[in-house]
Amino acid sequence: MEHTDLLIVGAGAAGIAAAKGAYEAGCTSITLVDRKEAMGGVLLQCAHCGFGKQLTGPEYAAQLGKAFPKDIAFVPSTTVLRVSSDKIARLSGGKQLHFHQLILATGCREIPMGALPIAGTRPKGIYTAGQLQEMVNLHQFRPEGPAVILGSGDLGLIMANHLSDQGLHVTLVEQKSSCTGMARNRVCLKKPLVSLLCGTTITEVLGEETIEGCITQTGTVLPCKTLVIAVGLRPERTLAEHLGNPPWLHLCGNCDRIHPMVETVIGQGKQAGIAAYETMRGTL
Numbered sequence: 001m002e003h004t005d006l007l008i009v010g011a012g013a014a015g016i017a018a019a020k021g022a023y024e025a026g027c028t029s030i031t032l033v034d035r036k037e038a039m040g041g042v043l044l045q046c047a048h049c050g051f052g053k054q055l056t057g058p059e060y061a062a063q064l065g066k067a068f069p070k071d072i073a074f075v076p077s078t079t080v081l082r083v084s085s086d087k088i089a090r091l092s093g094g095k096q097l098h099f100h101q102l103i104l105a106t107g108c109r110e111i112p113m114g115a116l117p118i119a120g121t122r123p124k125g126i127y128t129a130g131q132l133q134e135m136v137n138l139h140q141f142r143p144e145g146p147a148v149i150l151g152s153g154d155l156g157l158i159m160a161n162h163l164s165d166q167g168l169h170v171t172l173v174e175q176k177s178s179c180t181g182m183a184r185n186r187v188c189l190k191k192p193l194v195s196l197l198c199g200t201t202i203t204e205v206l207g208e209e210t211i212e213g214c215i216t217q218t219g220t221v222l223p224c225k226t227l228v229i230a231v232g233l234r235p236e237r238t239l240a241e242h243l244g245n246p247p248w249l250h251l252c253g254n255c256d257r258i259h260p261m262v263e264t265v266i267g268q269g270k271q272a273g274i275a276a277y278e279t280m281r282g283t284l
């Protein structure tokens with residue numbers, strides 16, 4: 001069985017920073033695995049400017065990848081399926097990899113519609129925000145309007161901006177008394193195609209095959225052909241659930257906690273890389 005001193009799962013901003021941090025600290029055997037073909041994680045689907053010095057997500061990912069040391073083994077298009085307490089990772093394709101230290105940088109999951117108390121069937125036209133962002137920005141999918149977005153946090157606002165740019169009327173529905181996203185994302189609320197409905201939520205979807213509308217808690221019917229669920233993100237730690245808290249396991253990025261800004265992910269990833277290497281050397 002092959003061995004690596006440091007296995008990093010996830011090559012988003014956190015995993016890339018962790019790999020570089022460990023490498024710069026002196027670690028010479030590092031393997032970075034991602035289920036996607038390219039490094040960058042969620043950055044690759046973010047077409048908006050807002051990363052570092054006003055770069056788009058793909059531009060920022062390209063900058064991160066540029067200075068990536070050649071000595072770090074990057075294994076693309078490979079999913080880590082399971083990690084056991086005897087420090088063996090099972091990868092898709094049947095390969096197994098023994099490691100000394102493990103960094104999970106697996107990002108986050110969106111809260112899906114199924115987790116919400118919304119009545120009605122599940123017709124076509126309902127997406128989570130990240131899923132729709134990927135379809136629109138990477139696969140040229142064009143959703144039909146009008147659109148309703150549940151949740152006015154940053155993800156909801158970014159999608160309101162994208163969809164209104166494509167000419168769709170968008171209604172953001174927010175259960176709190178005001179919009180919850182950052183000021184810089186709130187600028188989309190000034191667009192004539194975007195409206196915000198606060199103090200309510202969606203309790204029912206209408207339509208059999210394709211969505212036709214939503215009903216709010218206050219009884220308002222909002223006709224729509226697209227419903228976007230943007231109610232939050234949860235750290236993705238499925239691989240670690242059964243492991244407890246062994247000293248060889250390190251978490252970073254959105255897998256540890258949800259970070260709204262990529263710079264904090266980079267800083268935390270780098271620290272995780274250094275800590276993993278120091279733990280291996282017995283100096284931590």
Ligand SMILES: Cc1cc2nc3c(=O)[nH]c(=O)nc-3n(C[C@H](O)[C@H](O)[C@H](O)COP(=O)(O)OP(=O)(O)OC[C@H]3O[C@@H](n4cnc5c(N)ncnc54)[C@H](O)[C@@H]3O)c2cc1C
Nearest residue numbers: 010012013014034035041042050080106107253254261262
């Ligand atoms: C929609 C959105 C907009 C944002 N906008 C901004 C912004 O404007 N400005 C800003 O500074 N920050 C922004 N952020 C925040 C920041 O970009 C992210 O927090 C950061 O990029 C997350 O990095 P990550 O490495 O933790 O996770 P991710 O980028 O999600 O990377 C996780 C990686 O793990 C891989 N993976 C997961 N499980 C496995 C497995 N079992 N096996 C193999 N690979 C696996 C995934 O394929 C993925 O590549 C935004 C975040 C989102 C979601």
